[in-house]
Amino acid sequence: MAAQSPQLAAPRSRFVVVGGGIAGVTCAERLATEFPSDDILLVTSSPLIKAVTNFKQVSRTLEEFDVEEQASNILEKRYPNIKVIQSGVKQLKSEEHKIITEAGQEYIYEKLCLCAGARPKLITEGNPFVLGIRDTDSAAEFQKHLARAKRITIVGNGGIALELVYEIEGCEVIWAIKDKAIGNTFFDAGAAEFLIPKLSAVKPEPRIACKRTKYTAAGSKIEQSAAANPGEIGSALGPDWHEGLCFKGAKELSHKVHIESLCEVKKIYLQEEFQQSEKVSLAFPRVQLDERNAEMDEERWPVYVELTSGKIYGCDFIVSATGVIPNVQPFLDGNNFVLGKDGGLSVDKYMHTSLPDIYAAGDICTTSWEPSPVWQQMRLWTQARQMGWYAAKCMAADTLGEPTDMDFCFELFAHVTKFFNYKVVLLGKYNAQGLGSDHELMLRCTKGQEFVKVVMQNGRMLGAVLIGETDLEETFENLILNQMDLSRYGEDLLDPRIDIEDYFD
Ligand code: FAD
Numbered sequence: 001m002a003a004q005s006p007q008l009a010a011p012r013s014r015f016v017v018v019g020g021g022i023a024g025v026t027c028a029e030r031l032a033t034e035f036p037s038d039d040i041l042l043v044t045s046s047p048l049i050k051a052v053t054n055f056k057q058v059s060r061t062l063e064e065f066d067v068e069e070q071a072s073n074i075l076e077k078r079y080p081n082i083k084v085i086q087s088g089v090k091q092l093k094s095e096e097h098k099i100i101t102e103a104g105q106e107y108i109y110e111k112l113c114l115c116a117g118a119r120p121k122l123i124t125e126g127n128p129f130v131l132g133i134r135d136t137d138s139a140a141e142f143q144k145h146l147a148r149a150k151r152i153t154i155v156g157n158g159g160i161a162l163e164l165v166y167e168i169e170g171c172e173v174i175w176a177i178k179d180k181a182i183g184n185t186f187f188d189a190g191a192a193e194f195l196i197p198k199l200s201a202v203k204p205e206p207r208i209a210c211k212r213t214k215y216t217a218a219g220s221k222i223e224q225s226a227a228a229n230p231g232e233i234g235s236a237l238g239p240d241w242h243e244g245l246c247f248k249g250a251k252e253l254s255h256k257v258h259i260e261s262l263c264e265v266k267k268i269y270l271q272e273e274f275q276q277s278e279k280v281s282l283a284f285p286r287v288q289l290d291e292r293n294a295e296m297d298e299e300r301w302p303v304y305v306e307l308t309s310g311k312i313y314g315c316d317f318i319v320s321a322t323g324v325i326p327n328v329q330p331f332l333d334g335n336n337f338v339l340g341k342d343g344g345l346s347v348d349k350y351m352h353t354s355l356p357d358i359y360a361a362g363d364i365c366t367t368s369w370e371p372s373p374v375w376q377q378m379r380l381w382t383q384a385r386q387m388g389w390y391a392a393k394c395m396a397a398d399t400l401g402e403p404t405d406m407d408f409c410f411e412l413f414a415h416v417t418k419f420f421n422y423k424v425v426l427l428g429k430y431n432a433q434g435l436g437s438d439h440e441l442m443l444r445c446t447k448g449q450e451f452v453k454v455v456m457q458n459g460r461m462l463g464a465v466l467i468g469e470t471d472l473e474e475t476f477e478n479l480i481l482n483q484m485d486l487s488r489y490g491e492d493l494l495d496p497r498i499d500i501e502d503y504f505d
Contacts, residue, residue, distance in 0.1 A: 010098060010106035013041040015395065017113045018089050018099065020044030022067065022381060023362025024115030025051055025075065026388030027395075032079040034396045039081050041107060042072075043099065045088035046135075049075055052385055059474045060481065061414040062425070063382060069136070089116075092331040094355045111357045111395045114331060114345060115388060118324035118363035118379060123155055123265050129303040129317045130268070133160055134324070142319065146171060149249045149316035151284065153305045155265055156321030158185040159417070164247070164319065165199065165257050166420045171249020172284045173257045174313045176305070178264050183419065188431055190443060191465055194451040198420040199257045258285050263309040268318065274304040281312040324379060326364045340366020349406055350398070351391035359395055361387035374428035374462055374480055375413045382415060412481055416473075425473045428463035428480045429455055435462065444494040452494055459487035475501050 014035065017028045020042060028042045042049070048069045055065040072084035087101035092112075100106050120132030131142050146152065151172040154161050162183050165175050177184070181192035269277060281304055283295040294311075301314025326344035331337065338346040338354035344366030351359045362384035367377045377383065386409045397404040415426045432439050432455045439462070444452040450468030454461055454476065461479045466472055479486065492498055 010108045012108040014038045014110045016041045016043060016099065016107055016109035017115060018043050019115035019117060020046050020049035020072065021115060021117050021362060021384065022050045022052060023384040023388035025049050026385050027113050027115060027361055027392040028082050029079060030389055030392035031395065032082045036081060039083055041083055041085060043085045043087065043089055043101060043107065047086055049084065051075060059477055061409060061412045061477060062416055062473060067381065090330055091333060092335055094335045094358060097357065111359065111399065113359040113361060113391050113395060114364055115360070115362045116327040116364050118326045120320060121323045121325045122320045123322055124268060127268060130320050131317060132320050143247065145317050146247060146249050150251050151315045153313060153315045153318045154321060155318060157183060158321060158323060161321040162419050164321065167247045169248050169255065170251045170253055174260060174315060175257055176260045176263055176265065176307055178262065180261055182259060186426060187465065191451055191453060191467060194445060194467060195420050197448070199255055260307055260309065260311065263307040265305055266308045267306040269304040269306065271300060271302055279312055281314045324363060328364060340368060342366055350394040350404060351387060352394065359391045361391040372411050375410050376433060380415055412477065414477065422467050423469060425466040427476055430463040430465045432463065442494050444496065454494065459485045461486060472500065
């Protein structure tokens, strides 16, 4: 047999990372630092990568950082041993330790980390009037459609829907949610009630500053990226993704949101199909919750949404903000990965998938270890960074034959964000997730100012929602981590006249 020509052999790397989002970039950076004499290959379909800058650990588990979209050569300059290949991976041959890119190039790895993120789970595929928002390209597409729209329908009740309904002006918004209260992923009905008045209030200027992750991508950069690379899978947007973007429709209005709760989309009609159906659509309700005032709509719309409640609304387009699906597809063919319930690559406590030498981090993975009682996986920016970092640590330890301890960040779920221009801190089992009925809630609320909720079980604090400038996050973080018995403090725990820090510091 003829010997293989050396020029044709696939390049080999000790470490290959797939995906230029926060998880992949963080993983590559840490590997590059730990193995300065090895080349780290970062293979990504997006032309820009996401870099974490100004990272600050603000408390034991809460962190603050900025996120910048950068050209890949900036990363290569910062880490001369990182080599970025801009091409999507179309196939994984795990038995041969090989990936094959869209450009047809093969790369051999010793250890591979898959960080290809996730994509929006659309209510229907292939309908040009249904948009999902995931990356800079889809945000630019949404902005373009919105500028001409008089009415849109937003479907979904997670973070993206919450941010959109608050940000959009100059356009009527029908917001269809399957839950009873808004923001169900993050809040219970009490917190939702606290937030609702903000939907009809005039937005304050300037906006409050907020300790949280910040995402920077100038509006112009978003347009450039959309124009230069149509059809490519970009990284997910993130915190503050809407800042610098103009979310203004074609009408002269500020907020105009109508919430349709406890319903899902039953059917979507295009204009002609709707006319043939002889069904009736409703005008934008003038008063929230006043069903008696429902009027027939005289206007013709490009698309109509029929809800399971039986109501039909016409609109210019629909935003599907109903969660994400991990981008596992290119890696499955011929590889027997164990998948999590939500379709992500199942990873153990070392971020290792079910296949040898393949790790995964960020939105693409589903954690399958027994978590700490106050941590849960959520597909969030902070967790993408933490997992990318920890996956690199595990890959390094495995390579060097060293033991690894579970990272402290997985001890307590901690997330800082901003909804409706309020600072929002979520800690532990903030919505009593999985706690059954033997838990108690304690509340403190000052309308328009702050909302504090703690979740207690057997006298111990297991979670908290803090909305507004409460300054309680560090104290509550410690109380949840320490699992101190707080029974004797009773209601004093939330009494605003008592400086709670003095009790516990
Ligand atoms: P991604 O950032 O999606 O990166 C995946 C990378 O893989 C990309 O570079 C992509 O190009 C590349 N890729 C994909 N397929 C392939 C392939 N086959 N071959 C090679 N490369 C590939 N989180 C928060 O914490 N707070 C928020 O307020 C928040 N708001 C959000 C708002 C929006 C609109 C969206 C979409 C997300 C938001 N998130 C938020 C979620 C957060 O952005 C994600 O959890 C996080 O970015 C995931 O990072 P990742 O690195 O796992 O994936």
